[in-house]
Amino acid sequence: MRPMSVALTAAALVSGLAGAARAEQLQGDSLLGAISGKRVFLATPLGGEFPLNYRANGVVDGSGEAVGLGRFMQPTDSGRWWVDGAKLCQKWRSWYNGKQFCFSITSAGPGKITWARDDGLTGTARIEP
Numbered sequence: 001m002r003p004m005s006v007a008l009t010a011a012a013l014v015s016g017l018a019g020a021a022r023a024e025q026l027q028g029d030s031l032l033g034a035i036s037g038k039r040v041f042l043a044t045p046l047g048g049e050f051p052l053n054y055r056a057n058g059v060v061d062g063s064g065e066a067v068g069l070g071r072f073m074q075p076t077d078s079g080r081w082w083v084d085g086a087k088l089c090q091k092w093r094s095w096y097n098g099k100q101f102c103f104s105i106t107s108a109g110p111g112k113i114t115w116a117r118d119d120g121l122t123g124t125a126r127i128e129p
Contacts, residue, residue: 026105026113027086034105034113035081035088039128049126054081060090087118 026034037056041049052062061078079092087102104116108124116122 023114024107025086026107028083031086031088031105032083034107034127035083037129040113041126041128043124043126058082060092062095088115 024030035054038054040052040054042052044050050062050064052060054060058080059078060081061076063076077092077095079090079095079098081088081090083089084102086104088105089100089102091100092098102118106114106116108114111127113125113127114122115125
């Protein structure tokens with residue numbers, strides 16, 4: 001292997017390890033602090049974003065109007081959210097027929113998270129204050 005190839009391979013490996021070290025599953029107070037009072041923008045498959053407001057009083061509301069949800073379901077809804085150990089849980093009034101879902105949330109760098117819902121669905125999001 002040439003010295004330049006070795007250097008590039010080592011740099012890629014170190015970069016990957018640094019990224020893995022940053023990824024941290026949020027739980028308890030760290031999860032609460034990351035979400036409470038924030039606006040979370042879920043990335044959608046077609047490149048748009050779906051905004052959800054996690055209010056400090058435990059209310060969550062969202063609007064899918066910008067991504068065209070009005071054609072498929074009620075475009076806006078609200079519900080409750082809470083932290084249960086290492087999970088962020090939420091229950092909407094009408095979305096998902098009011099079914100409760102819980103999510104594992106992992107930090108993916110400043111203002112970014114990945115999520116995994118308890119039914120296996122996964123995705124990414126960005127967070128704004």
